[in-house]
Amino acid sequence: AGERGADGFATSNDLGHQTGLMMSPETFREFLKPLHEEVAATCHEYDMDYWIHSCGDLTDILEDLIEVEVDCLHPLQYVAMDWDESARIIGDRMTAWAGVDVQHILQEESPEGVREHVRNLIDTFYVPGKGRCVVAAGNGITGSTPLENIDAFLDETFRYGLVKAGE
Numbered sequence: 001a002g003e004r005g006a007d008g009f010a011t012s013n014d015l016g017h018q019t020g021l022m023m024s025p026e027t028f029r030e031f032l033k034p035l036h037e038e039v040a041a042t043c044h045e046y047d048m049d050y051w052i053h054s055c056g057d058l059t060d061i062l063e064d065l066i067e068v069e070v071d072c073l074h075p076l077q078y079v080a081m082d083w084d085e086s087a088r089i090i091g092d093r094m095t096a097w098a099g100v101d102v103q104h105i106l107q108e109e110s111p112e113g114v115r116e117h118v119r120n121l122i123d124t125f126y127v128p129g130k131g132r133c134v135v136a137a138g139n140g141i142t143g144s145t146p147l148e149n150i151d152a153f154l155d156e157t158f159r160y161g162l163v164k165a166g167e
Contacts (some may be wrong), residue, residue, distance in 0.1 A: 001043070002046020002047070002048050008049035009043050010052070011052055012051065012052075012054070013053075013054060015032070015054040015058060016055060016057045016058055018080045020056070020057050021055060021056070022056070025049035025060045028064065028138025029091060036068045036070065037068040037069075044069065049071040050069070050071050051070070051071060051097065052070050053073065053075070053097075054094065055080070058073070058081065062090065064098065065144045066089075068092060069092040070094060073096065073097060074080040074136065075097065075098065075139055076096050076099070078101035078105070078121075082111070083120075083124045087124045090125075091127070092118050092130050093130075095133065095134060096132060096133050098121050098125045098134065099136055099137060099139065100135065100138055102138045106145050106149050106152075107142075107145055112152070113154040115152050115160075118135065118152075118160060120156055121159075122135065122161055123164075130137065137153075
């Protein structure tokens with residue numbers, strides 16, 4: 001892919017549950033961290049980004065993912081992870097492909113509640129002057145999601161995101 005000019009490589013392999021990792025951090029470090037380190041290094045050799053999707057609480061391995069030079073992590077799951085703590089750990093060392101909560105916020109909130117959630121996400125992960133925040137759905141948006149909430153999510157992402165980027 002790098003030889004053909006790709007900009008990046010993304011993987012998807014859920015490592016976490018709603019309340020923690022699917023394995024101990026030590027098991028991740030022994031068996032999976034070396035693989036991610038090798039993939040990231042190969043991507044960077046070809047001037048490509050390495051992006052990872054993993055649902056669940058990854059707090060215990062955020063530093064490991066930064067250490068192996070993962071460029072971007074999705075979704076920083078709202079219900080599973082403490083966004084403030086995640087943003088503190090990540091800082092400007094990795095891009096947060098932060099996920100609007102599709103389990104509860106998009107399903108249950110009013111459009112204004114969705115807008116507030118989007119603003120909170122951007123305020124939490126956006127790094128002034130550097131960006132480092134991609135706003136997306138935390139996972140697939142289901143057919144039962146109210147359309148007005150999807151509209152509010154997309155509209156607020158663009159409106160508020162442009163305001164923050166212009167500051």
